[in-house]
Amino acid sequence: MKFAFSAEMEIFRDEVRAFIREKLSPETRRRVEEGRRLDKADYVQWYRALHAKGWITPGWPKEHGGTGWTALQRYIFEEEVALGAAPPVTAGINMIGPVLIAFGTEEQKRKYLPAMRQGDLWWAQGFSEPGSGSDLASLATRAVLDGDAYVVNGTKIWQTQAHYAEMMFALVRTKPDVKPQEGISMMLIDMKSPGLSIHHIKTIDGGQELYQCFFDNVRVPVANLVGEDGKGWSYAKFLLGFERHGIAGIGLAKRQLNRLKRLAASETSDGRPLIEKPRFRDRIATLEIELLALEYTSIRLLQEGEGKGPGVESSLLKIKGTELRQEIFEMLSEVVGPYIIPYDNDVVRSGWGHDEPVGPDYAATLASNYLDSRKISIYGGANEIQRNVLAKSILGL
Amino acid sequence: MDFILNEEQAILKGSVARFSADLRAAMDKKTVTAADRWGRYADMGLLGLPFDEDFGGFGGGGVETMIVAEEMGRHLLADPYVPVVVVAGRLLADHCSEEQKAYLLPRVADGSLIVVPAFGEPKSRYSLSRVATTAVPSKDGFVLDGRKAVVLSGAAANLLLVTARLSGEVGDEDGIGVFLVPGDLPGVTRRPVLTVDGREAAEIVLDGVRVDKTAALGTLGRGGAIARRAEEFGVAALAGEAVGAMSAVFDMTVEYLQTRRQFGVPIGKFQALQHRVVDMRVALELARSIAAGAAIAADLDNAQERRRIISAAKVQVCRSGRYIGQQAIQLHGAMGMTDEYGAGRYFKRLLVLSSLYGDADHHLERFVSASQYDEGGALVA
Numbered sequence: 001m002k003f004a005f006s007a008e009m010e011i012f013r014d015e016v017r018a019f020i021r022e023k024l025s026p027e028t029r030r031r032v033e034e035g036r037r038l039d040k041a042d043y044v045q046w047y048r049a050l051h052a053k054g055w056i057t058p059g060w061p062k063e064h065g066g067t068g069w070t071a072l073q074r075y076i077f078e079e080e081v082a083l084g085a086a087p088p089v090t091a092g093i094n095m096i097g098p099v100l101i102a103f104g105t106e107e108q109k110r111k112y113l114p115a116m117r118q119g120d121l122w123w124a125q126g127f128s129e130p131g132s133g134s135d136l137a138s139l140a141t142r143a144v145l146d147g148d149a150y151v152v153n154g155t156k157i158w159q160t161q162a163h164y165a166e167m168m169f170a171l172v173r174t175k176p177d178v179k180p181q182e183g184i185s186m187m188l189i190d191m192k193s194p195g196l197s198i199h200h201i202k203t204i205d206g207g208q209e210l211y212q213c214f215f216d217n218v219r220v221p222v223a224n225l226v227g228e229d230g231k232g233w234s235y236a237k238f239l240l241g242f243e244r245h246g247i248a249g250i251g252l253a254k255r256q257l258n259r260l261k262r263l264a265a266s267e268t269s270d271g272r273p274l275i276e277k278p279r280f281r282d283r284i285a286t287l288e289i290e291l292l293a294l295e296y297t298s299i300r301l302l303q304e305g306e307g308k309g310p311g312v313e314s315s316l317l318k319i320k321g322t323e324l325r326q327e328i329f330e331m332l333s334e335v336v337g338p339y340i341i342p343y344d345n346d347v348v349r350s351g352w353g354h355d356e357p358v359g360p361d362y363a364a365t366l367a368s369n370y371l372d373s374r375k376i377s378i379y380g381g382a383n384e385i386q387r388n389v390l391a392k393s394i395l396g397l
Numbered sequence: 398m399d400f401i402l403n404e405e406q407a408i409l410k411g412s413v414a415r416f417s418a419d420l421r422a423a424m425d426k427k428t429v430t431a432a433d434r435w436g437r438y439a440d441m442g443l444l445g446l447p448f449d450e451d452f453g454g455f456g457g458g459g460v461e462t463m464i465v466a467e468e469m470g471r472h473l474l475a476d477p478y479v480p481v482v483v484v485a486g487r488l489l490a491d492h493c494s495e496e497q498k499a500y501l502l503p504r505v506a507d508g509s510l511i512v513v514p515a516f517g518e519p520k521s522r523y524s525l526s527r528v529a530t531t532a533v534p535s536k537d538g539f540v541l542d543g544r545k546a547v548v549l550s551g552a553a554a555n556l557l558l559v560t561a562r563l564s565g566e567v568g569d570e571d572g573i574g575v576f577l578v579p580g581d582l583p584g585v586t587r588r589p590v591l592t593v594d595g596r597e598a599a600e601i602v603l604d605g606v607r608v609d610k611t612a613a614l615g616t617l618g619r620g621g622a623i624a625r626r627a628e629e630f631g632v633a634a635l636a637g638e639a640v641g642a643m644s645a646v647f648d649m650t651v652e653y654l655q656t657r658r659q660f661g662v663p664i665g666k667f668q669a670l671q672h673r674v675v676d677m678r679v680a681l682e683l684a685r686s687i688a689a690g691a692a693i694a695a696d697l698d699n700a701q702e703r704r705r706i707i708s709a710a711k712v713q714v715c716r717s718g719r720y721i722g723q724q725a726i727q728l729h730g731a732m733g734m735t736d737e738y739g740a741g742r743y744f745k746r747l748l749v750l751s752s753l754y755g756d757a758d759h760h761l762e763r764f765v766s767a768s769q770y771d772e773g774g775a776l777v778a
Contacts, residue, residue, distance in 0.1 A: 296686035300400040391671035
């Protein structure tokens with residue numbers, strides 16, 4: 001046991017940090033730091049830079065453009081990307097990418113993987129439906145074979161940034177009369193297909209990034225089936241279980257905790273910096289200690305699991321990581337006192353511009369960020385589902 | 398950070414695990430006395446852990462200490478290992494003269510001398526500088542007067558490490574000395590008391606106790622800092638011991654949920670209980686990781702960093718320990734309240750561990766004072 005990472009790892013960390021500082025647009029960094037919404041251009045600029053460096057698909061096998069990093073390197077990379085306020089990598093790269101590499105046809109690999117590596121191909125995830133959330137196997141969107149294409153009817157919901165997406169990877173029901181899991185197939189659907197329409201869903205934070213997609217006799221070529229008909233459920237499990245080294249979100253939590261401390265140092269209460277007020281200070285310190293414990297836990301589980309596949313510990317890290325981050329966002333919602341109340345969606349996006357700010361400049365995004373943070377214990381498998389998964393592995397019942 | 402044990406450490410862990418399980422079995426059969434038990438530690442070489450080989454030790458650090466303490470916690474071994482070997486042992490090794498070391502350390506290591514820290518006082522709570530006991534210089538040494546509180550194994554000990562004030566006011570950081578006081582000196586009165594977890598402590602009155610000059614250890618007047626550094630090793634060790642205890646009572650609870658049946662099914666089938674077990678596991682993993690961090694940090698030279706991590710660990714371990722202990726009792730139902738059942742014994746041990754060498758509030762304060770921020774909110778190391 002040692003207190004520090006090895007010298008090689010520290011050099012690697014410095015290299016990642018320097019790369020982000022040099023290549024991430026300052027404007028994008030500022031927007032991420034201030035909790036503003038991003039445009040497609042923010043993502044594209046960053047993905048191009050990652051591609052040029054060969055760092056856009058670290059988790060892929062080396063022969064498909066992966067970096068060959070160790071688990072610890074990937075952890076450090078993800079932490080630095082989060083700390084450096086870079087946009088997250090899209091769902092496609094970490095989700096459908098590994099599935100296509102493992103189960104896709106040669107043609108699919110040729111068609112999609114290079115475009116994904118260049119950061120040009122944007123994917124929507126087509127799993128959830130209005131009637132199928134945690135109980136995903138109950139999904140009802142149907143696909144019926146008709147000549148050289150499947151005809152898809154139904155609806156998918158909760159697509160993030162579907163308006164940017166060129167393609168969707170979707171789970172659809174191809175066999176109606178078998179066990180629910182056995183009748184599901186995975187297919188790749190062109191978002192410009194006739195009969196496919198998207199409708200945005202406004203969220204409580206005022207965001208417009210979520211969509212519902214409707215399929216009205218959408219024809220999907222058989223060539224777009226992933227792997228075998230009826231095996232979609234196992235591909236989805238493979239995809240969701242894919243190693244997620246950064247699942248605890250340590251870098252994200254650190255960045256928000258630093259933001260909290262910075263703002264609490266500049267806000268005053270009874271003429272003193274808020275951070276010196278014992279009640280507020282102790283709550284920050286408590287979160288900081290939990291974050292330290294969670295950071296050590298992430299690293300320890302990673303080191304103990306080196307060489308093994310992802311285990312149930314990812315559920316543990318997801319639960320604690322999201323709950324901790326939500327507590328930090330909650331304190332961020334308290335740090336400006338009553339200035340959490342004024343709210344203007346345009347200001348959340350673009351700042352005050354030429355107008356005189358109402359309250360401190362940094363107050364404008366805090367309510368939006370707090371409201372948005374409530375999603376993190378819901379998406380990617382609600383924390384209650386994660387607890388079920390973990391309980392099953394602990395109790396074996 | 399590297400949390401993987403090296404080869405020697407892994408071997409140590411294996412042998413201490415066997416040793417502790419065997420000792421626990423002997424304790425359950427009531428075939429060993431306290432003296433027998435202590436002799437077994439000596440035979441294993443564990444009593445010399447922090448000492449150099451020259452003094453009968455093996456030069457172990459924070460991680461080796463954690464390994465031993467964790468197994469002791471898991472098996473509820475009732476011996477004063479942390480006060481004697483970790484806190485007193487470290488203090489002696491760091492602050493005795495060579496002559497004193499040559500005499501004392503081999504005797505601590507072979508179990509013939511039991512030395513315990515006697516830092517606390519009736520009004521000091523967890524502060525090591527609120528020392529009201531006085532040390533007045535005399536012709537050939539010092540005269541000590543005062544009271545020392547909740548001295549673990551204080552009645553059984555041969556030697557006490559007493560903090561006493563040479564100058565200044567109660568609460569001053571400077572002006573404190575650490576004195577080596579034989580427990581049977583005239584003027585030393587030891588009142589034994591039982592502890593909540595079934596062990597022994599003593600309230601000690603010092604009434605005109607005369608010690609010679611060599612009884613004063615380390616830099617005279619810096620006793621607060623000396624005691625605090627020794628106690629830091631103790632806090633890191635307690636964190637490891639608490640993790641062992643939490644882990645054992647967690648396993649007991651899981652087994653109970655798998656076997657206890659109500660409404661025709663094992664009660665672990667009920668989601669309300671399943672989610673509680675998951676939260677206990679989360680609390681355990683956090684405590685385990687930060688206790689390991691504290692064990693590594695215990696040997697750091699950077700005092701601020703060391704204090705920050707060790708105090709963070711104590712806060713987290715107190716919180717996790719309370720939660721796991723309370724939920725273990727709750728999930729065992731009325732069985733959890735019975736004295737014969739083991740969960741309560743762990744619960745009581747965790748209570749002692751969270752109240753020893755500073756509770757969660759005390760260490761939260763220390764953590765904050767070790768975490769100085771610049772105006773941008775960044776940590777100033």
